[in-house]
Amino acid sequence: MSELLRLGNVACIRGDRLLFEDLSLTLNRGDALWLRGPNGTGKSSLIRLAAGLLRPASGTVERRERIALIDEASALDAELPLRRALDFWARIDTVDGHRVDRAMEEMALVPLAEVPVSMLSTGQRKRAAMVRVIASGAPTWLLDEPANGMDDAAQARLVAAVAAHRANGGAVLLASHFALGVPDLAELDMGALA
Amino acid sequence: MTALIALFWRDLRRAWGSGALWLPVLFFLLVATAFPFAVGPDAPLLRRAGGGMVWVAALLAALLPIDRLVRPDKDAGVLDQLAVRGFADEVIAAVKIAAHAIGFGLPLMIALFPASALLAQDAGRVELLATGIAIAIPALASLAVLSAALTANHKGGSAIGGLLVLPLAVPMLIFGAGMLDPSGRGAMKLLAATSLLLTVIGPFAAGSALRGLRE
Numbered sequence: 001m002s003e004l005l006r007l008g009n010v011a012c013i014r015g016d017r018l019l020f021e022d023l024s025l026t027l028n029r030g031d032a033l034w035l036r037g038p039n040g041t042g043k044s045s046l047i048r049l050a051a052g053l054l055r056p057a058s059g060t061v062e063r064r065e066r067i068a069l070i071d072e073a074s075a076l077d078a079e080l081p082l083r084r085a086l087d088f089w090a091r092i093d094t095v096d097g098h099r100v101d102r103a104m105e106e107m108a109l110v111p112l113a114e115v116p117v118s119m120l121s122t123g124q125r126k127r128a129a130m131v132r133v134i135a136s137g138a139p140t141w142l143l144d145e146p147a148n149g150m151d152d153a154a155q156a157r158l159v160a161a162v163a164a165h166r167a168n169g170g171a172v173l174l175a176s177h178f179a180l181g182v183p184d185l186a187e188l189d190m191g192a193l194a
Numbered sequence: 195m196t197a198l199i200a201l202f203w204r205d206l207r208r209a210w211g212s213g214a215l216w217l218p219v220l221f222f223l224l225v226a227t228a229f230p231f232a233v234g235p236d237a238p239l240l241r242r243a244g245g246g247m248v249w250v251a252a253l254l255a256a257l258l259p260i261d262r263l264v265r266p267d268k269d270a271g272v273l274d275q276l277a278v279r280g281f282a283d284e285v286i287a288a289v290k291i292a293a294h295a296i297g298f299g300l301p302l303m304i305a306l307f308p309a310s311a312l313l314a315q316d317a318g319r320v321e322l323l324a325t326g327i328a329i330a331i332p333a334l335a336s337l338a339v340l341s342a343a344l345t346a347n348h349k350g351g352s353a354i355g356g357l358l359v360l361p362l363a364v365p366m367l368i369f370g371a372g373m374l375d376p377s378g379r380g381a382m383k384l385l386a387a388t389s390l391l392l393t394v395i396g397p398f399a400a401g402s403a404l405r406g407l408r409e
Contacts, residue, residue, distance in 0.1 A: 051278050053408050069278045073271025077204070079211070091200035092279065 002029045003064060004140045004171045005050060010059030012045050019045055020193045021058070027140065032162060032172040032182055037190030043175035046190070047071065047144045050173055066138035070146045074125045076117045076132075083113040086131055093136045103134035106164075107157055122149030127157075134161055141165060141172045147180055155180060198289055201276075205293030208266075209259075218255035219301045225251035226309035237314045244313025245323060245374040251309070252302060252327055253363050256334035260355045263294060263342035268407055277408065284401030291332070291339045291396050298338075299331035319374055326370040326385055333389040336396025337363055343403035362392065 004027050011021035019042035027033060035043045048054040049061060051069050076085040083100075090100050104110050107127040112120065120128065126149055133141055141162075147155050159182050162172050174182070229247050230240055267273050276286055306327060310320045341355030348354060365388045372381035 051274075053274055053277055055409075066280075067278060069275065071271060071274065073269065073274070075271035075275045077208070077270075088200060088204055089275070092197045092276070094196055 003027070004029060004031075005064070005067075005173065006060075006062045007046075007050065007056075008060040008062075010049060010056040010061060012042055012049060012054070013057045014042075014045055020190065023059075023193065025188065027171040027173060029139070029169040029171055030166050031186065032166055032174060032184070033186045033188060034180075034182070035173065035175040035188050035190055036177070036179075037192070039177065041190040041193070043177075043190050044071070044144050047142050047173065047175050051142050063140065065140060066136070067140040067142055068133040068136040068138035069142045069144070070126070070129045070133055071144045074117070074129050076125070076128055078116070078118040080117060081114045082109065082117055082120065082128055085117050086128065086135070089132045090135055093138075095135055095137055099135040099137065100131065103131040106134060106161055107131050107154070123151060123154055126150055127154055130158060130161060134165070139170045141170060141174075143172060144175045145177070146174070147176060147178075197279075197281075198285070201286070201289045202293050205290055206297050208262075209293065209297035212262075216301070218258040218298060219305045221258055222251045222255040222302060222305050223309055223312075225254075226312045229313060240314040241316065241319070244310075244315055245319055246371040247313060248306070248309055248315075248323055249326075249367050249370045252306075252330070253334065253367060254356075255302065256298060256331075256338050257341070257356045257359065259294075259298065260338050260342040260345070263290060263339055264346040264404070264407075265342070268346050273404060273407065282401065283404040284397045287339060287343065287400035287404060288397035291335045291393075291400070294339055295332050295335035298335065299328075302331070303328060322373050326373045326382065329382070329386050329389050330366050330370055333366060333392035333396070334363070336393050336400070340396055340400040340403065343400045343407070346403075346407055366392075 006026045008024050009022050012019045025033065035046060037043060045054060049056055051067060052061065052063065077088065086100050087097065090097060104113065107130050109127055109131060112124060117125070117128070126146060130146060147158055150158065159180055162182055165172060225247065229244065233239060233243060273286070303324065306324055307320065310323060315323065337359040341359045344358060345355045366385060369381045369385035369388060372378040373385060
């Protein structure tokens with residue numbers, strides 16, 4: 001089965017504002033879809049709908065297999081060293097420590113393994129969240145502004161991780177208000193839906 | 195299962211590691227210390243009133259830490275990440291209740307002995323107090339997590355949280371303190387029944403409150 005995520009005619013209402021309606025999309029293995037558009041057009045809401053954290057006002061959301069999510073909160077315990085904070089999620093995802101090692105190398109975080117999460121910068125925290133996503137082994141990635149605060153080198157690592165994930169049969173739904181330079185990317189302009 | 199154990203240990207580590215745990219226990223001991231000063235050193239009076247005071251202090255101490263039970267996890271996105279992984283909200287609530295029952299209940303049981311001594315409780319009454327509070331701890335943890343989940347969207351939620359669960363906790367107070375009365379022989383069974391009811395309801399009620407946080 002190559003289909004990982006399917007949204008059928010979904011509508012989303014936040015507060016009393018209709019963000020979008022009749023939106024359909026499918027994400028197959030190897031796909032990447034960029035949700036673009038200005039702030040407040042529903043990029044994050046669409047990601048949360050896809051993740052199952054929000055219920056659509058109408059329409060259907062079907063997910064196959066596990067998903068990994070990045071949103072504005074890093075969900076890493078601030079008082080722990082980075083490595084231990086990531087190990088917690090590795091235990092929750094029941095993946096072994098080597099996957100975390102490899103993912104930390106991919107995002108160049110190995111030198112920061114012993115630094116408490118509270119001391120990390122915004123960009124470093126986003127990289128740490130990426131490590132969790134990569135290490136989770138989930139085929140569907142939902143990334144909400146994953147590159148916020150990242151420098152150019154970190155962005156290049158993110159793009160490389162997305163490419164590697166797609167090559168391995170994963171799919172990526174990416175919300176970002178600026179272009180990340182991911183090659184071969186489908187686009188959905190949320191600004192045009194409103 | 196491994197994941198649930200990891201979740202349980204995380205809650206326990208955060209409760210004990212931050213030092214925040216000692217606050218309710220310290221509060222509990224402070225009440226026990228202050229009470230004799232207010233009532234006077236009359237031992238028979240202290241013995242009669244002190245047992246009830248222990249119960250009131252234990253109940254309030256259970257409600258003290260509700261600010262840090264759910265809200266930090268919600269703000270940090272931990273609850274969202276768990277939901278994405280398919281954990282049922284009821285299961286998360288149950289784990290949180292178990293961790294709070296151990297994390298708060300264990301030190302409270304230890305603090306109970308010096309507190310009872312300060313309130314001139316004799317050996318028989320200490321035994322009744324320890325039994326009663328041990329029975330009530332799962333229910334107290336259940337109520338604390340429930341009110342923490344209900345108020346996680348509000349700043350300064352602990353004050354509202356206390357008001358929310360106090361009526362539910364009153365039966366335990368009555369039966370728990372009633373155990374100390376020589377004529378109150380059925381009180382322990384009623385306390386156990388009340389505690390069981392609240393402990394069973396807790397994960398479901400707190401779970402739906404957690405679900406409500408996402409809307």
